[in-house]
Amino acid sequence: MSGNSFGKIFRITTFGESHGPAVGVVLDGCPAGLELHEDDIQKELDRRRPGQSEITTPRDEADKVEILSGVFEGKTTGTPVCMVVYNKNQQSKDYGDVKNLFRPGHADYTYFMKYGIRDYRGGGRSSSRETIGRVAAGAVAKKLLSLKDIKITGYVKQIGTVKGEKFDEDFIERNPVRCADSEKYQEMKNYILKAKDRGDSVGGIVEVIIRGVEPGLGEPVFDRLNADLAKAILSLPAVKGIEFGRGFDVVYACGSENNDEISPHGFLSNNAGGTLGGISTGQDIVFRFPVKPASSILIPKQTIDKFGNSREVVTKGRHDPCVAPRVVPVAEAMASLVIVDSLMINKNKKISDFS
Amino acid sequence: MSGNSFGKIFRITTFGESHGPAVGVVLDGCPAGLELHEDDIQKELDRRRPGQSEITTPRDEADKVEILSGVFEGKTTGTPVCMVVYNKNQQSKDYGDVKNLFRPGHADYTYFMKYGIRDYRGGGRSSSRETIGRVAAGAVAKKLLSLKDIKITGYVKQIGTVKGEKFDEDFIERNPVRCADSEKYQEMKNYILKAKDRGDSVGGIVEVIIRGVEPGLGEPVFDRLNADLAKAILSLPAVKGIEFGRGFDVVYACGSENNDEISPHGFLSNNAGGTLGGISTGQDIVFRFPVKPASSILIPKQTIDKFGNSREVVTKGRHDPCVAPRVVPVAEAMASLVIVDSLMINKNKKISDFS
Amino acid sequence: MSGNSFGKIFRITTFGESHGPAVGVVLDGCPAGLELHEDDIQKELDRRRPGQSEITTPRDEADKVEILSGVFEGKTTGTPVCMVVYNKNQQSKDYGDVKNLFRPGHADYTYFMKYGIRDYRGGGRSSSRETIGRVAAGAVAKKLLSLKDIKITGYVKQIGTVKGEKFDEDFIERNPVRCADSEKYQEMKNYILKAKDRGDSVGGIVEVIIRGVEPGLGEPVFDRLNADLAKAILSLPAVKGIEFGRGFDVVYACGSENNDEISPHGFLSNNAGGTLGGISTGQDIVFRFPVKPASSILIPKQTIDKFGNSREVVTKGRHDPCVAPRVVPVAEAMASLVIVDSLMINKNKKISDFS
Amino acid sequence: MSGNSFGKIFRITTFGESHGPAVGVVLDGCPAGLELHEDDIQKELDRRRPGQSEITTPRDEADKVEILSGVFEGKTTGTPVCMVVYNKNQQSKDYGDVKNLFRPGHADYTYFMKYGIRDYRGGGRSSSRETIGRVAAGAVAKKLLSLKDIKITGYVKQIGTVKGEKFDEDFIERNPVRCADSEKYQEMKNYILKAKDRGDSVGGIVEVIIRGVEPGLGEPVFDRLNADLAKAILSLPAVKGIEFGRGFDVVYACGSENNDEISPHGFLSNNAGGTLGGISTGQDIVFRFPVKPASSILIPKQTIDKFGNSREVVTKGRHDPCVAPRVVPVAEAMASLVIVDSLMINKNKKISDFS
Structure with a gap:
């Protein structure tokens, strides 16, 4: 109700503020008997943490996770898994009058x-x-999905005006932009660095591909798989939209070209992006979303304070000139949560499952 | 859990099949004392029903609504409002082998x-x-919103390659395309009719504008107003994406141009599309979404039957060559439901509201 | 949120008023492929309807059910099942000033x-x-439970001062009191009829036994099986409490007698009433609840009207002198809903179920 | 879904195991601006912790709470409040073969x-x-309720065969039995100590009174206030039932005595225990529940191990001979959570509240 929980059966509640004692999550609904160690979690946290390269913020946050509950002798017990990262550097610095500025x-x-x-x-x-x-x-969800050979891969498809074309999956985690096109990587990186030099920021487009999903996931009529993914992705900071399969370009298509035909060997195309009627077809689920340029910039801007006075503000400190690369692991996490939840919800659909 | 309900406090559950005895909805959580008559509902249903013009299907469905509960002496009582439309023409026609085809x-x-x-x-x-x-x-939600001078307006912004530019609000309900640009109307209509002549269908883009919303609606961090709207819209048939404010074009912007500055008289721009951090700013909430070309076409296509045999299929019958115009009132309904629910959820946020 | 829904996966929403057009329910989450006919439902409705004997109200309500959705060719389809009973005799009689009286x-x-x-x-x-x-x-739930040989039996254990002792299960549905003790039946019936003659009403105690439940149902820590059953039963009109197993008498026991010992062949007693830590043990689940004397009586009582004036009121019309017998099928229905829901929720608890 | 959360708007999720790193709770939905310090929480925790007297376990657990989120500069911010108690003494002692015994x-x-x-x-x-x-x-909930002068008081009404009669509210927190009858206190205490001497345990009955609740709380038809309280209380360990107002004794009453008459100055009796149709009347809400004798006893009992072998078990260690006194603050906490949640849910019931 207050918006800090996500998922129905596999359900998370996050808590914590940037400079409070800790940030964390309670994960409820994880099946008992899953091997789980802090390393499994840390690996994914390390992918999102800052300080990884010259195009992310140089802030160095170790972000070490601790599991407070739900794991016993290296396995989940079916009870809530609480995971916490204690904030460092929460010493009370002087926020000056920033505290009154919007x-x-x-x-x-x-x-x-x-x-x-x-x-x-x-x-x-x-x-x-x-x-x-x-x-x-999401790291726990990913571990569950790996048991079913479901793989979720996100990458940066576009930075500013620079569009990636090639899809070299192995390249993604080997470059700080997290793009999949090694030929466009340098251009994307330079685009970001140029903005950084100006004290400005740039936007990007991220694509996520979910492979190995069985047909039948997603619930009609409101909890369609694509609707739940849309909500998951739009719940991320800085994300301004989403599109599935052919997406907005569907406006240029006719039904006769857009309908994905079916042969005895499977679908012949995937304009739909992996769902029909909101339910997975078994094809890859493909979606893209725009990430706005980071709001924290070094260029002075007009604003007001909480008393309504006109003010000028510059966001001091060290910031990401482009957040898209760091959004990638977070988007993968959200997609993982949605898929795991859908799989669990789908357990009670046929009478043969029940009896 | 099974996906047929939407909303948290103002919550609906829909039921019914196309050719079953009835389709309908149970609305739970409507405040007591709202004047409500079947006419209020019928008015909106008439906007979505088919047979309205040459560019929609000629099927004539009267779609008369009956209120089965929750209203007494012309006012809601606070109990569930069940509204039903009995299906006509549900006589068992011969579905031949269509019943085995996908x-x-x-x-x-x-x-x-x-x-x-x-x-x-x-x-x-x-x-x-x-x-x-x-x-x-949604008609009930709209009635509630009118008490707070909140207005939700949808219209068709693009049909195929034809983009509307002007925004003449009064024109929208006076043309069957539901576009807002009287100069482009004929061109859009012709685009649709040409596809119809070929037995084909075309896609469109719909924009929705929500005016009069107070600042503060939407819940961090998962139930952001834009995330909830995204889920609501993506839960509609044929919708393949959504974008808010500047949307996908944000990739071309720098932070210094994209951040909406604030003056003592309000925001100086609305690139964000009406939310910051997922919470309404008080500006117009603006979003767009692509509607795919209708799947029912008269052009033969390859498919399989449920036994896995290769087959050819043509969707006989009378269909919409473009569903975007008829999606408009449905999208408005979904947006209305989200906003009413957000208003209700927002009642318990400050200690001053509680005590 | 507004209290008209019950259950998580197997979830119902009821609607309708006594003298409105209809009362009914939308059942969401029923697995697809269950054979379901209106007769299955009618059979249970006939058990609760009035006019069955001299100790229930002589009002004759046929209460014929119609299925509006979710069933196709005699089987459920996995979509919501809407079931409706249209109210007869809803002609607008003169309610005089009763309408202002509490x-x-x-x-x-x-x-x-x-x-x-x-x-x-x-x-x-x-x-x-x-x-x-x-x-x-509940009739649908019972049908599902019969596939798993789970049986739920309710009966009247006490009427006023008359306590049943014998448990003859076959006798229950053969007597209008729905007691299980053929030797006490006449005495119970007379107790009720004496109150009826005075224009008064009497209370009773109902017991429900659930047999065939596997170990493991119920969720720690809030959604214990007994807590969910308690909520289900307390949600019924006229019910003032509930107790499981030894119940309130547990106050007189020591731990050494109350703890149910376990042998290789099973539990040696069932003081717990079928749950430990809120999770089913596999033993019979046994609970009892008191039903207050019906509020509608022919004896004048003091009250106020909605303007605050002192008034005297008599509930005219034909009423049940004792509602306990008619509560039995409703309690069974509620218990059935809880057990089906628990079975569905229990599907995702072990990693072996997931992968 | 997995049972570790409670409440709808004012919603908690608990986590943690007895000997894991920590136990705690995330509270979501607390209004912003409430003054909240760790002392407010500690005060209530101190009431439930062990080691308080000779009739509770001598284990000494300090149970110091830390607030990890949701409070800033001494006030709640509207974001989730995570509160944690780190477990002491979680060193890995040898559990011998107890780990295989039930x-x-x-x-x-x-x-x-x-x-x-x-x-x-x-x-x-x-x-x-x-x-x-x-x-x-619950401590946070109590703080909120104090703003509305709602007071929740629990006490031990009966220990074994010893029933309290007098109700001296001030006495409750001044005696370790938490009974309200100073004349029966010694007898109750001795009853407990005698069982303790035998290595056995005893049961009790607890009563809770909620004063100052306005009329109108609770939702028809499933989420009745009494049904929600029943679920809350039955979700506590060792609780085997609940009754409201006249409770089980209602079976001995006639409608003419049991119906609570109303005068212009209010109700003339409170047999109902504070609700009608599941909605608060404005009178005191009164309920009682039985607490079973603690399961941990020093008397050997028959059981099996997880391999199905017959075994004998004694629960070594230091335990409470009677848990009823320590259940009192927990029951108050649960009741507080229910009432706060009901108040919040009740905000959207009349059209005058909405507009």
């Missing part, structure tokens, strides 16, 4: 209007540090 | 894979007749 | 305080006619 | 059957240490 592009204004109070330190709850909990739970 | 672009295959059984008459549950329940409940 | 023991006062408006005809939503929807959905 | 009366057997694995250290998740999270969240 930074453009940030959630400062809206949190204040909603709650009448806000934790202004580093964005508080609206900080992207909140996604640590998502990634931690 | 029509491309339809949900035939996926429903069969999920449930092992399907009501093949007119698409059964996956028919767009299911949206009748949504529109009926 | 009848003692009824929900008139509380509904008015909550909603500021109420449907005063026959209790409106608070009428026990609402339970028709529960019984209809 | 202790009678405990949840060992059922957890093993459900999950195929269990944390056998001190009961793991089924330990009453889980209730620490409930009490912590």
Whole structure:
């Protein structure tokens, strides 16, 4: 109801603020008997943490995870798994009058209007540090999916005007842009660095591919698999949309070209992006989403303070000139959570499953 | 859990199949004391029903609504409002071997894979007749929103290659395309009719604008207003994506141009599309979504039957060559449901509201 | 959220008022492929309907059910099953000033305080006619349970001061009191008829036994099987409590006698009533609950009207002098819903189930 | 879905095992702006912790709470409040073959059957240490209720055969039995100590009174206030039933005596226990529940191990001979959570509240 939980059977609740004592997650609904170690979680957290290259923020956050519950002798017990990352450097620095300012592009204004109070330190709850909990739970989901040979791969498809074309999957985790096109990598990187030099930021487009999903996942009529994925992805900071399969370009298609024909050997195309009527077809599920340029920039901008006075603001500190690369593991985590949940929900659909 | 319900406090559950006895909705959570008559509902249902012009299907479905509960002496009582439309023409026609075929672009295959059984008459549950329940409940939501001067307007922005540019709000309901540009209307219509002549169908893009929303709606971090709207819209048949504000084009922007500055008189731009951190800013909420070309076409296509044999299929009958115009009232209904629910959820956020 | 739904995966939403057009239920989450006919439902509705004997109200309500959705060619399709009973005799009789009176023991006062408006005809939503929807959905649940040889049996254990002792299961449905003790039947019946002659009503105690449940049902820590059953039963009109196994008498026991010992052949006693830590042990689940004397009586009582004036009221019309016998099928329905839901929820608990 | 969450708007999720790193709770839905300090929580935790007197276990657990999120500058921010108690003494002692035994009366057997694995250290998740999270969240709820002058008082009404009669509210927290009858206190205490001397345990009955609740709380038809309270209380370890108002004794009453008459100055009696039709009347809400004798006893009992072999077991260690006194603050916590949630849910019931 208050928006800090996600999922129905495999359900997470995240908590924590950027500069509070900790950020974390409670994962409820994980089956008992899954081997789970802190390393499984840490591996994914390391993919999202800052300080990984010159195009991400140089802030060095170790983000070490601790499992507080739900695991016994190296296995899950079926009870809630609470995972916590204690925040370092939460010493009370002087926030000056930043605490009264609403930074453009940030959630400062809206949190204040909603709650009448806000934790202004580093964005508080609206900080992207909140996604640590998502990634931690997503790591568990990924482990479950690996048991069913389902693989979720995200990568950066476009940075500013530079579009990737080739899809070299192995290249993705070997470059800090997380693009899949080794020929366009340098151009993308330079695009980001140029913005960084100006104290500015740039946007990107991320694509996610889910392979190995069986037909039948997703619930009609509201909880369609694509609708649940849309909600999951749009719940990420900085994401402004989503499209599946042919996406917005479907406007240029006719039904006769867009309908995916079926042969005895399977579908002949995948314009639909892996679902029909909101239910998985068994093909790859493919979606893309735009990531806005990071809101924290070094260029002065006009705003107001909480008393309504006109002010100028610059977001000091060290920031990502482009957040798209770091969104990739978070998007994968969200997609993993959705797929695991769908698999669990799908257990009670046929009378043969019940009896 | 099974996907037929939507909303948290203002919550609907739809039921019914295309050719079963009835389609309908149970709306739970409507405040007591709202004046409500069947006319209020019928008005919106008439906007979505077929047979309205030469560019929609000529099937004539009266779609008369009956209120079965929750209203007493012309007012809601706070108990569930059940609204039903009995299906006409559900006589058992001969479905020949269509009943064993999976029509491309339809949900035939996926429903069969999920449930092992399907009501093949007119698409059964996956028919767009299911949206009748949504529109009926949405009509109640609209009535509630009118009490707060919140207005939701949808229109067709693009048909195939023809983009609308002007925004003449009064024109929308006066043309069957539901476009807002009277100069482009004829061109859009012709685009549709040409496809119709070929037995084919075309796609479109719909835009929705929500005006009058107060700041503070939407819940961090998963139930962001834009995430909930995304889920609502992606739960509609034929919708393949969504974007807010600047949307996918945000990839071409820098932070310094994309951040919406704030003056003492309000925001100076609305690239964000009305939310920051997933919470409404008080500006217009603006989103667009692509509607795929209708799957039912008269052009033969390759498919399989449920025994795995290769087959050819043509969707006989009378169909919409373009569903985008009829999606408009349904999208408005879904947006209305989301906004009403958000308003209700937002009641318990400040200690001053509680005590 | 508004209290008209029950269950998580196997979930029902009831709607309808006593004298509105209809009462009914939408059942979501029923597996596809279950054979289901209106007769299956009608059979259970006939057990709860009035007019069955001299100790129930002589009102004759046929209560014929119609299935509006979710069943195709005699089988469920996995989509919502809407079942409706249209109300007869809803002609607008003169309610005189009853409409402004709060009848003692009824929900008139509380509904008015909550909603500021109420449907005063026959209790409106608070009428026990609402339970028709529960019984209809419960009939589907019972059918599912029969596939797993789970049997739920309710009976009247006590009427006023008359306690049943023998448990003759076959006798239950052969006597209008629904007691299981043929030797005490006449005494119980006379107790009721004596109250009826005075225009008064009497209370009773009902016991329910659930046999054939596997170990492992129920979720720690809040959704214990006994907690969910308690909620289900306390949600029935006129029920004032519940106890499991040894129940309140546990206060007189020591741990050394109350703990149920276990042998290689099973538990040696069942003081717990079939659950430990809220999870089923595989033994019979046994609970009892008190049913208050019906609130509608012919003896004048003091009350107020909605303007705060002191008034005297007599509930005219034909009423049950004792509702316990008619509560039996409704309690069985509620228990059936809980058990089916628990079975479905229990599908995702072990990693071996998932992979 | 997995049973570790409770409440709808004011919603808690508890986590943690008896001998794991920590137990705790995430509270979501607390309004922003409530003054909250760790002392507020600690005060209630101190009421439930062991080692308080000779009739509770001498284990000394400090149970110091830490707030990890959701509070900033001494006030709640509207974001999730995570509260944690780190477990002391979780050093890995030798559990010998206890780890393979199912202790009678405990949840060992059922957890093993459900999950195929269990944390056998001190009961793991089924330990009453889980209730620490409930009490912590309940302390926040109590603080909210105090703003509305709602007061919840629990006390021990009966120990074994010794019934309290007088109700001296001030006495409750001044005696370790938490009874309200100073004349019966010594007798109750002796009853407990005698069982303790035998290595045995005894049961009790607890009563809870909720004062100051406005009329209108609770939702028809399933989420009745009494049904929600029943679920809350039955979700506590060792509780075997509940009754409201006149409770089981209602079987001996006639409608003419049991119906609570109403005068212009209010109700003339409270047999109903504070609700009608599941909605609060504004009178005191009164309920009682039996607490079984603690399962951990020093008297040898027959059981089996997980291989099915017959075994004898004695629960070594220091245990409570009677848990009823320590259940009191936990029951108050659960009742507080239900009432706060009901108040929040009740915000959207009248059209005048909405517009």
